[in-house]
Amino acid sequence: MNDPQDKVVALVPAAGIGSRMGSEIPKQYLEINGVPILNITLTVLLTHPKIDVVIVALHPEDTLFHTLSQSSNPKLRTVVGGGERADSVLACLGEVEDNVWALVHDAARPCLSHEDIDKLLASRLEFPQGAILAAPVRDTMKRSNTGGTIVQTVCREQLWHALTPQLFLGSALRDNLASALRQGVTVTDEASAMEWAGNAPGLVSGNVKNIKITHPDDLKLAKLFLADEL
Ligand SMILES: Nc1ccn([C@@H]2O[C@H](COP(=O)(O)OP(=O)(O)OP(=O)(O)O)[C@@H](O)[C@H]2O)c(=O)n1
Numbered sequence: 001m002n003d004p005q006d007k008v009v010a011l012v013p014a015a016g017i018g019s020r021m022g023s024e025i026p027k028q029y030l031e032i033n034g035v036p037i038l039n040i041t042l043t044v045l046l047t048h049p050k051i052d053v054v055i056v057a058l059h060p061e062d063t064l065f066h067t068l069s070q071s072s073n074p075k076l077r078t079v080v081g082g083g084e085r086a087d088s089v090l091a092c093l094g095e096v097e098d099n100v101w102a103l104v105h106d107a108a109r110p111c112l113s114h115e116d117i118d119k120l121l122a123s124r125l126e127f128p129q130g131a132i133l134a135a136p137v138r139d140t141m142k143r144s145n146t147g148g149t150i151v152q153t154v155c156r157e158q159l160w161h162a163l164t165p166q167l168f169l170g171s172a173l174r175d176n177l178a179s180a181l182r183q184g185v186t187v188t189d190e191a192s193a194m195e196w197a198g199n200a201p202g203l204v205s206g207n208v209k210n211i212k213i214t215h216p217d218d219l220k221l222a223k224l225f226l227a228d229e230l
């Protein structure tokens, strides 16, 4: 297919330091069953037939990326990330041609499946402004005050956990993300920048196994989720 809108570029923010993990090395380089998390994530993306290129944002002082078996993959490119996740995503977007779909996925989410990537890509017909993988909230949700007591029970109807990948046309995401950051908007995911600009991204129900490895306990969970695939 020669239509640029059929092309998909995966963007992987991998320039974090993993402070909440408290590990000696950035969490994306911690291993699950002997394989660094970032390598697991990159393998999922690099082996998907619809993904033409994978662009990874690395910390300027990253010394471990070159040790990954996938680091020499010809479909892979790297850029230097920024101070926040959104800055790293914007750095990746600088490498994306206009009218190409950008599929942004956290390095720290190695349990992503090709089935979920397929679901998100197929949603472009239903959600031309873009869409994200998400998981409906199952628990009753509480909001606390700074003293740790409940101040509100948040209605859980139509409440979702935003996951990644998040899929948007690269030029629109780049322009809206750059504008939002210039305006000082807090951007913790790509959809929030698109929403800020007046778009209504779609929600595509994704597998709850697609966790973001953030705290030490998440490593054990991810190992269980990946056990039948590693
Ligand atoms: N300046 C940053 C910060 C984060 N990330 C990436 O964004 C993803 C999600 O961010 P998060 O889970 O918060 O990772 P860290 O920022 O490393 O974790 P922490 O907040 O605990 O320091 C991760 O793959 C991380 O590497 C990035 O590319 N650039």
Ligand SMILES: C[C@](O)(CO)[C@H](O)COP(=O)(O)O
Binding pocket: 085, 106, 161, 162, 163, 164, 188, 189, 190, 212
């Ligand atoms: C993008 C994200 O994974 C969606 O839930 C999340 O917002 C990343 O947050 P973090 O604090 O940068 O990990």
